[in-house]
Amino acid sequence: MYTEKVMDHFTNPRNVGEIENADGAGQVGNPSCGDIMKITLKVEDNIIKDIKFKTFGCGAAVATSSMVTEMALGKTIDEALQITNKAVAEALEGLPPAKMHCSNLAADALKAAIEDYQKKQNA
Amino acid sequence: MYTEKVMDHFTNPRNVGEIENADGAGQVGNPSCGDIMKITLKVEDNIIKDIKFKTFGCGAAVATSSMVTEMALGKTIDEALQITNKAVAEALEGLPPAKMHCSNLAADALKAAIEDYQKKQNA
Amino acid sequence: MRKVYFDHSATTPVDPAVAEEMLKYLTEHYGNPSSIHAFGREARKAVEKARQQVATAIGASSVGEISFAGTGTEADNMAIRGVAYANRQKGNHIITSAAEHSAVLNCCKQLEREGFTVTVLPLDKYGRVTAQQVADAITDKTILITIMHANNEIGTIMPIREISEVARARKIIFHTDAVQSVGKIPVNVDELGVDLLTLSGHKIYGPKGIGAMYIRKGTFWQPILFGGGQERRRRPGTENVAGIVGLGKAIELATQNMHVEAERLAKYRDRIFKEVMEKIPNTILTGHPEQRLPGHVSFCFRFIEGESMLLMLDMKGIAISSGSACTSGSLEPSHVLTAIGLTKEVAHGSLRLTMGRINTEEDVEYFLEALPPIIERLRAMSPLGEGCNPCACSTCTIHDEDHHDHGELSEDEY
Amino acid sequence: MRKVYFDHSATTPVDPAVAEEMLKYLTEHYGNPSSIHAFGREARKAVEKARQQVATAIGASSVGEISFAGTGTEADNMAIRGVAYANRQKGNHIITSAAEHSAVLNCCKQLEREGFTVTVLPLDKYGRVTAQQVADAITDKTILITIMHANNEIGTIMPIREISEVARARKIIFHTDAVQSVGKIPVNVDELGVDLLTLSGHKIYGPKGIGAMYIRKGTFWQPILFGGGQERRRRPGTENVAGIVGLGKAIELATQNMHVEAERLAKYRDRIFKEVMEKIPNTILTGHPEQRLPGHVSFCFRFIEGESMLLMLDMKGIAISSGSACTSGSLEPSHVLTAIGLTKEVAHGSLRLTMGRINTEEDVEYFLEALPPIIERLRAMSPLGEGCNPCACSTCTIHDEDHHDHGELSEDEY
């Protein structure tokens, strides 16, 4: 059902946790689907210096969360905003069709966290 | 499907044939069911002295024909008229349900033959 | 006693290689394909492999076009009723043929009861309908044409390609029941030009109780059973994994060996036709002499009835079938035999001999020796004969009364 | 790695004795039961023996009351839609429960689309409906009540006898889906007082792809598939002989050993309940604590999602299931769990463990060791927790948008 890459990220998720006093935090999810993802960031010089996730969800939800943190870490804010849910799925070598729409929200969580960071900057 | 008795009468049918110059002949049948039975008789002193059948039909049709000739042989006309299709089926230790109505006409053929004999007597 | 199984159109033995595959999915890899765990994934893999085997065998472009069903009959119900219900707004007219299996004809009858109109095309003396007949029957309410590929009783192969061209030109959905043709003659959904095609496992050395429906992408259709989301929501219920695996393996084997096997069986068939027609008078070859299934032989022997023939052959170890009413549990002889113009009496004397993988030349010889004395014996016992019209007899009470009330068995009789 | 199969409510391994019986009817006695010759008669005998085995197991008074079907789902379709269509003149109202399997619920939904009215009775927190609820729902248009015997997801046993008394007093046809109860707890059609009862082979160590319907003599009913006259004209299509033989043997074995086995599994069940509830906080036992299937254990673990739990247990060799949306291919978590009053979030954390013949005490211990660290690990990874309402977070975009368009997979995604 899941690719090896998905199972690897599910079994050994990268960057699990929550950054205290994060520069940005974003949470997305859908209670019906049973996926809730929370991403917290540290930003320095417009670059994502630290990123962590917490996820309530299925294997795909955990793996996409883990993958998106890996993809975003070290990127500039602008680069990170380019990461799409599709790109995350591709980096995982694909997701089962049923999961494509439902549990593939990690890039949205990342975006929400970045927007939170930007809002705080402008505040 | 068929009892041993049916199979015995089907495999070794008694009294197959047609009596030349018969005292009575009767034929019944139903083209849809694919059963046609012809019985011919010789009667002496009101007793069935010889009886033969010819049948176009299934295993049950052949066996009931054979059985009815055995049952009728040596009987008086009145006794023979008492033989019912049901009695023939019972003598064969039963017939499959689908055959009870369709191929169990041998007593009718016997009756037709006797009636033919009686008609000829009265003519 | 020698045992000769000559009833491959009724059913076939499961190929040992097929049975072996199946067994694994009964006792060892027993997971439910819907389960996410390892047991389930293994079962899922097997089901999808079989789907690919079926798709490949019939030339489907995608595995998504194949759904498994519980029988060939259920597949026919899915195809015909599924299309009819889904396209009801477009029209309510269905075209079929008098040659169809009861699985198709009785679906059509049911649809008639539900307000559809059905045209049942008559057959020529060989059991065929023509593309022209189909074209003439089409109205602007026609939503489905369903014509079988090869007939089970008389072996005749229908001109499906020509018919499908008509259907396609008129944009009407076309289904063919290929239960008897798959694995025996080439069956390719694109070459045949069909939108739906149905098949059954037990006619091709697979298990009984498994069928499949091909449905071309884009065909308007809806399910006829309701429940879980299995088979892409086309057919609910836990998949018959072992049966599906068996069907997959069976169709692969059958199509692999098809041409060699067809040639071998056609030789037997033609020999039987030749010798029987020569040796036994008053015999009618039923179906098309050439445009027929390779292992399929069918006759009517006048003046005798099929079941007795069958029982006598059975006593010689030969398993064979007949379209006689008495063998079918119904009261009418085969609708196909009467549709090709035979009288009921003649139709009652039908015999169908269908050869397959397990038969040998010796089987054929054994049969050719056993048959003539049986026919002779039964004819000697029959009141019918050349020049004899039974209904002309003085005391004839032959009646054609309505026996319909006997058709339904009551609870106790069963 | 140790393999522990704890998903017997999803499906069971075929008992070796059952597989052995089946094999004979695949390769050796392969006749079609409708054939009159020796091969056919042998197959017929086997089918009728199996029918007797089923009748005996459920206490039917005559074999004529048993029909085989392609799956449990098809049997449910036959029972529910067959009664509904046949009794349409009398009324159009059907009563069912929120606990039913999709095989029942989706039949009811389809009947609603066809003009019937359906009352879906709500459940108490244990997953039961009461006879009183049923009595209150009856109208003079009610033609069918269908309430399952035991629930597949939470194991709860329904008070069928009480409900059937109401049905009987009001002369309404009563069906129970006994797919999960047969072979596990006593099932007798007279003691339960049901008019129709359905069961499935693969839940009782028989094969997948075979089901059966009991229908009490005299019950108004009509078929839902159309074709040949098999199964007393109740279900057309060549009989799945091996499957039927397998179901017959399986139900015989299951009922023979039932009481001893039930006691053994209930002990495991109660031990798991006790230890898990003690060791793991924020755990909810779902279903009735006592009125439940002997081998059936079900929980919800708060703050975590079922599929991840399941995958982690799978990596330890433990096969288990969940009512989480993510395991079912649908987007909603189990309708049963929400019907007993759980929120969707909690329902997502469900776990179902169903034990059977092949499980041992060691399996139970292995599981009890494996589970707590997995729950702990997943909870550590979860943004949810005690006193934390995720929707209160400042940046929360949790939405309950309609995902229905994603429910149907497109052709390419499959």
Ligand SMILES: Cc1ncc(COP(=O)(O)O)c(C=O)c1O
């Ligand atoms: C309660 C219940 N009813 C019906 C079914 C359907 O049976 P089958 O999978 O054989 O179609 C199942 C199992 O899937 C079930 O648990």
Ligand SMILES: Cc1ncc(COP(=O)(O)O)c(C=O)c1O
């Ligand atoms: C032409 C044809 N269609 C359909 C069927 C039905 O298939 P099944 O017996 O698998 O239901 C058969 C055989 O019985 C057949 O010969």
